[in-house]
Amino acid sequence: MLGAALPAVLLFRRFGLGAVLGYLLAGVLIGPQVLNVVGDADGKMGFAEIGITLLLFLVGLELNPRRLWDLRREIFGMGLAQVVLAGLTVTAVVYAFTGFTPAAALALGLPLALSSTAQVLPLLRSAGRLHTRFGERAFSILLFQDLSIVPLITVIAALSRAPADANAPPGWLLGLYTIGAIILLVLAGRFILSPALKLIGRLGEREMFVASGLFTVLAASALMEALHLSTALGAFVAGVMLADSPYRHELEADVEPFRSILLGLFFLTVGMLLDLSAIATRPLFVIGLAAALILVKTLVLYGIARIARMERRSAFALGLLLSQGGEFGFVLFGQAQTALLIKPEAASLFSAVVTLSMATTPFLMSLARRFGGEEAGAKLRGLAGPEEAEQAAAIVVGHGRFGQTVAQMLLAHGMSLTIVDLDTEIIDIGDRLHIKIYYGDGTRTELLRQAGAEEARLICFCIDGEQPDADTLRTIQKAFPHAKLFVRLFDRRHDLALRGIEMAGAVREVHESAVSMGRQVLETLGVEEAEMDRIEEDYRERDRRRLDAQHEEGDIRSARAMALMHRPGQLGVSLDEDEGTAM
Structure with missing residues (x-):
């Protein structure tokens, strides 16, 4: 799976289309309907979904409780309005143009209201907009969407035609479970995990930070799953309770590689699960519904943003940014299928709609930048x-x-x-x-x-x-x-x-600081001042001449010989860009 992902992701990155589409395409190619080199996609989805929980954990690490409280209006105002209005509007579109029953249309329309946290957050972070007013509002809506997974699963369960699960608790009890689990996680973070992290930091055992970070995520998610709640919610709460920890950055750095790989495997598995034959029979339906989804969500979000007093350009940019379907849609379509509300062919068809809408995200993000009048939004925050x-x-x-x-x-x-x-x-x-x-x-x-x-x-x-x-x-x-x-x-x-x-x-x-450290190293070795001056002058001259040569030839690899700094008979050290330096 990783071998297939490497060339696909590199290719899609090269053309600015994003890694997610590369993973999806790789999954399609190695899946049972094309090359069939990897089996049991359903089984792999179980551990691949841990990537989503790790993503929510890292999001929680960036949000201390105070900041969450500051964003409460955006989360429970704009977020709630977006999920309800977009969900009902998309449900009406699905019901009007597909012939599904009202229950099936609702089970499909509500998941389509969700956007892709896995795509939008990294894009906002890489663009430096996550902590802007615009980014905070986009994040608040995404966060509410992630929190709404539990009630959406409850809605689908209430509409289910499948035999009732005798072990599943009633809805009111799930609500009490949610509150109790959150309180329990917060107390565990304050009185158990924080002291444990201090002890690990005192001992200086780096691998224990990795173990504690992964344990925290998995334990919180397992607790939520045991209570029939959202594993992503558990991971998010675990992150929030550690947001004020002095070891937050250590945990973030240690967990990030696992998040990247497992989230990539999640999208790979989604690609493997796509039913290409169902899509091939109705390609115009998939394209048309994906376009309708983007249009409807853009207009709904634009209206909500304008009511929230966002400037027109920023409101339109926000609508474009969050107009695609999201990865939790795949999970909810599976729930609807298990509930006997839709057939497997319909789940694949609407998964393809989500995938196609996600494919437009890089282009919509580029368009959103042109309309991102954030300064007007900034004034609302003072x-x-x-x-x-x-x-x-x-x-x-x-x-x-x-x-x-x-x-x-x-x-x-x-x-x-x-x-x-x-x-x-x-x-x-x-x-x-x-x-x-x-x-x-x-x-x-x-x-x-x-x-x-x-x-x-x-x-x-x-x-x-x-x-x-x-x-x-x-x-x-x-x-x-x-x-x-x-x-x-x-x-x-x-x-x-x-x-x-x-x-x-x-x-x-880093150029001047590196030269300064080089002089300190030479001084420690007992090199005389005049010799240090000669070495520094020689290095700067070589570097200047090399830059001039690279500029004239238009090739970063030019003038490699000038980068060899050594005395006769000693081993030279190459400073070529391709061999590691970026100075």
């Missing part, structure tokens, strides 16, 4: 935009570790500053330290104009990653020709990509 800033001599874009140093040195010189950042957590930290940081995307020309860039002497881009790109800098340079541009470069590839752009200064983010 965040100041750069238009409120007084005219300053310099603009610093990005106030992370790098930007803080630049800003402090400029302030020490007595220079007036306007600081802009897109991360609301950084803005909150700045407020606590009495540092005014304005909210916004500092790579946008219009926002820089609002920040006073037309009269500023300097614009310093201190953003993490390979941004801004060459086109963005050219636009900014043309709009503000009197401002000197300084750019934090990610690595030499970023450096080469910006060659030809007139910048007053550019620094590769």
Whole structure:
């Protein structure tokens, strides 16, 4: 399964279509209906679903109870409205155009109202928008959708035509079980798990963090499953109860690889379970219903967002972002099939609708960025935009570790500053330290104009990653020709990509610190000051000449010989990009 996933995911990533579609295609190819090299897809789904629980655990780790309380209106307001309105509207569409019974249409329509947490959250995180006001609202709706799995399963069970399960508790008892289980998990986290993590941290046993993280997720999920509740809900609560733990980042780093692989296996298994013959007989139905699903959910979410006083562009972007079907739909279709509400062919057909709608997510995300007017949404939270800033001599874009140093040195010189950042957590930290940081995307020309860039002497881009790109800098340079541009470069590839752009200064983010550490190492070895100066000068000259050669030839692999720094007769050390360095 992993062997099939590797080329498929790499190919889909290469064309910007996302890993999820690569996993789905790989599952189809190795499944029983194409190559048939892997069997028992139903059995594999059991452990593959652990990937979803791990995803919800990691989401919970990012949300301490205080932040959850702050988002209560979005979660139980916008989230509830989206699930109910979109679910009933999609149910009406399914009933009107398919001929299913009302019970079957409801069992299909409600799951289609859910969106793909596994797709949307990583996209928001990689785009740096998860902690923006826009991202928080998208997350709140996704979170309520995940929490609604239990009531949706209850609805399907109430409509079931299958013989009643004598062991299943009644609905009112499930509600009490849910409250009791959450209280139990919170108490266990405070009085058992937190002291255990402190002990593990004191002993310094790294593998025990892995064991404790996985145990926490699996134990919480097993408890919920034993009570006939959502395993994903148990994992989420387990994450929330550890969100304030000082070992949160350790747990997150240790659990993430398991989450990635198991979530990939989940989508692989979904691809294996797709009934291609049922889809081939009605391809227009699948395409048409997928298009209708996207349209209906976009319009419903747009209306809800407008009622919540979101700006039009942001509301439309939110609708597009959450318009696809979600992975929990596959689970609920299975429940509907077990309840004898739909046939296996219908489950495969609607699974294909969800899959096709998920295939549009990368394109819809790209379109959503064009409509993502987040600054308007930011004002609803009380965040100041750069238009409120007084005219300053310099603009610093990005106030992370790098930007803080630049800003402090400029302030020490007595220079007036306007600081802009897109991360609301950084803005909150700045407020606590009495540092005014304005909210916004500092790579946008219009926002820089609002920040006073037309009269500023300097614009310093201190953003993490390979941004801004060459086109963005050219636009900014043309709009503000009197401002000197300084750019934090990610690595030499970023450096080469910006060659030809007139910048007053550019620094590769780890270059100078690496040179400084190299001098410290040489000093510890007893190397004389003059020799250290010679080595540093030689290294910088070689690096500069190599960059020039790579730029002229347009090839990162050019001038490899210049990267060999050694004395005659000693083994050379290659600094080629392909061999590991990104400096």
